[in-house]
Amino acid sequence: MELTPSAHRDTFSREHLPPAEQWPRLLLDLPELRYSGRLNCGAELLDATIERYGAGRTVFRDGNGTVWTYGELREHVDRIAHVLTDELGVVPGNRVLLRGPTTPWLAACWLAVVKAGAVAVTVLAQQRSQELATMCEIARVGHALCDVRAVDDLVKAEVPGLRIVAYGGDAPDDLLRLAAGKPASYEAVATAADDVALIAFTSGTTGRPKGCMHFHRDVLAVADTFSARVLRPTPDDVFAGSPPLGFTFGLGGLVVFPMRVGASALLLEQAGPRQLLPAIAEHRVSVLFTAPTAYRVMLDDAAGYDLTSLRRCVSAGENLPAATWHAWQERTGLRIINGIGATELLHIFISAADGDIRPGTTGLPVPGWEARVVDGTTGVPVPDGEPGLLAVRGPVGCRYLSDPRQRDYVRDGWNVTGDTYVREPEGWFRYVARADDMIISAGYNIAGPEVEDALLDHPDVVEAAVVARPDELRGQIAAAYVVVREGVVRDDATARALRDFVKSRLVPYKCPRVIVFLDALPRTPTGKLQRFRLRGLE
Known part of the structure; x- marks a missing residue:
């Protein structure tokens, strides 16, 4: 695919x-995806939105009384952009790292970076110096805008030539x-x-992080597909959620x-389940993004x-158990919009809303996207009802930054996500497991999430994760790590009761042979389960 002449000086x-032959095939057939060859997503999100809706509408608020209009945000963004170019010498194409808790100022910095034609590299406030140093090395980062409260680890990273400018201090x-003087x-x-607007690093649990490069048009494409066609927000909506802007x-x-x-x-600095509930009530939130565990x-x-x-209510980050979906609907009357996305593909590409929702499935390909389930060896589609690897393509595709793993993710023009799925005969896609999370015990295939769903049906179970544990006789066995409600005794009798409960719902070979009680399951800041840490437990 021939690229438009770049505006990047760097x-x-x-x-x-990646080499052109390793790119996925892009689908840009929808009329709303036929963007101009010159496009700045920051200007589109801010300046063009003001042209359509006016400058006086509220755009961001926080939990401490800050309220910004679109006009005020534009003033902040444009002043910061002047600092970047006039004071710091940032030129189009430079990579600028952004770090801090979720605040209106972090969002303003992101918009300023992309309006200035630079490349935003937003990381987590929780990431430590070694991780930061690796990401800066991979992306050749030369500048950083950092909340003053998150500067220390960035300084300790000792990135050669990195110029750090803090915000929010004295x-x-x-x-x-x-910026005030600009x-x-x-x-x-x-x-x-098709200039790169952002580099997002994968939240993978093992190995060297992968930098995913996304274009200015990609940023708009996810809004003009999943958001516009499935979520269908209105100008009067108030969004909130738990995931930080680094994801x-x-x-x-x-x-x-x-x-x-x-x-x-x-935009909440602390957005766990206990903070979200009062925030929804106080600020009249209408659109919520969080992980299944939070619901x-x-x-x-x-x-x-x-x-x-x-x-x-939107759920992503990990599989949404049907039990959680039904319990949330019974309690609130709301039907959770489930979805699967990936850093490599920027956002959600399979989902369903309203009458298209089928609890226990992820949904249908988002308009503008195609999906199929393929054999992991041959890449040939498997029959409906049979498990295989999920392969998708759409207006956004995987482009790793100088990483040989590009060949593994993109195969024959399709993005192969590493998830095991089943396509139901009616066209809905049902999650089975991550491809590397399948448990093979005495020749039987056991999908951990299926066993987790069964455990979560028990009224005493708050969280559950099922992973493989090596076993001399069977090769592997299913081990369940469970968090139970307060007051439930964590003993052998409870473990036996849970195993019997699972056996009443699944064939006996899928029942976990080991149940371990924990205070909490290990998770990323976005709520994604870190199974590798459970596999490391004795």
Whole structure:
């Protein structure tokens, strides 16, 4: 695919795209995906939205009383963009690392970076110096804008040549002090639609992180497919959720999707289940993005809060158990929109809303996307009802930054996600497991998530994870790690009762032979289960 002439003066990102023959085939057939050759997603999300809806609408608020209109946000963004170019010498194509808790200022920095034609590399405030150093090395990062409260680990990373500018502090060279003296208008760089706008690092649990490069048009494409066609937000919606902006799930759900339609977002520094419930009630949140575990945890306390403002609940990050879906609907009357996305593909590509929802399935390909289930060896589609690897293609595709693993992810023009799925005869896609999470015990295939769903049906179980444990006789056995409700005795009798419960729902060979009780399951900041840590437990 021939690329548009780049506006980048620093051409590192384009020079380190995968070879053209390793790209996935892109689908750009929908009319709304036929973007202009010159496109700046920051200008589209901010300036173009103001042209459509006006500058006076609320765009961001936080939990501490801050409320910004679109006009105020543009002033902040444009002043920061001037600091980047006038004071720091950032040129189009430079990589700028962004780090801090989820706040309106972090969102403003992201928009300023992309308006200035630079490449945003947003990382987590929780990541430590070694991780930060690796990501800076891979992406050749030369500048960083960092919340003053998250500077220490970035300094300890000792990245050669990295210029760090803090924001939110009292220093004379604080970013916000510098920005206050700059003009309140900035003309966005006329980037190519296929210039790299961001590099998102995978939240993988093992191995060297992979940098996923996404274009300016990609940022709009996920808003114009999943958000516009499935979520269908309105300008009056108030978005909120748990994922930080360092994850593309959060970037889309809390910045891109609301701004694309002139809506607003509540940006919370602390957004666990216990913080989300009062925030929904206080700020009248209508669109919620979080992980399945959070929905399950919120069930216990949901009755104590006014959740009548909610109209859309989105779940992604891991499989949504049918039991959680039904329990949430019974408690709130709301049908959770399940979905699967990937950092490599920027956001959700299989989902379903309203009458298309079938609990226990992920859904249908989002309009603009195609999906199939293939044999892991041959790449040939398998018959409906049989498990295989999920392969998808659409307007966004995987482009790893100088990484040989590109060949593993993109095969014959399809993005192969590493998830085992079944396509039902009616066309719905049902999650089975991650391909590397299948348990093979005495010749039987056991999908951990299926056993987890059975355990979660038990009223005493709050969380459950099932992984393989080596076994001399059977090769592997299914080991369940379980969090039970407060007051439930964690002893052999409870373990036997849980095993009997699973046997009443599944064939006996799928029953976990070991049950271990934990206080909590290990998870990433977005709530994704870290199974590798459970496999390492004796």
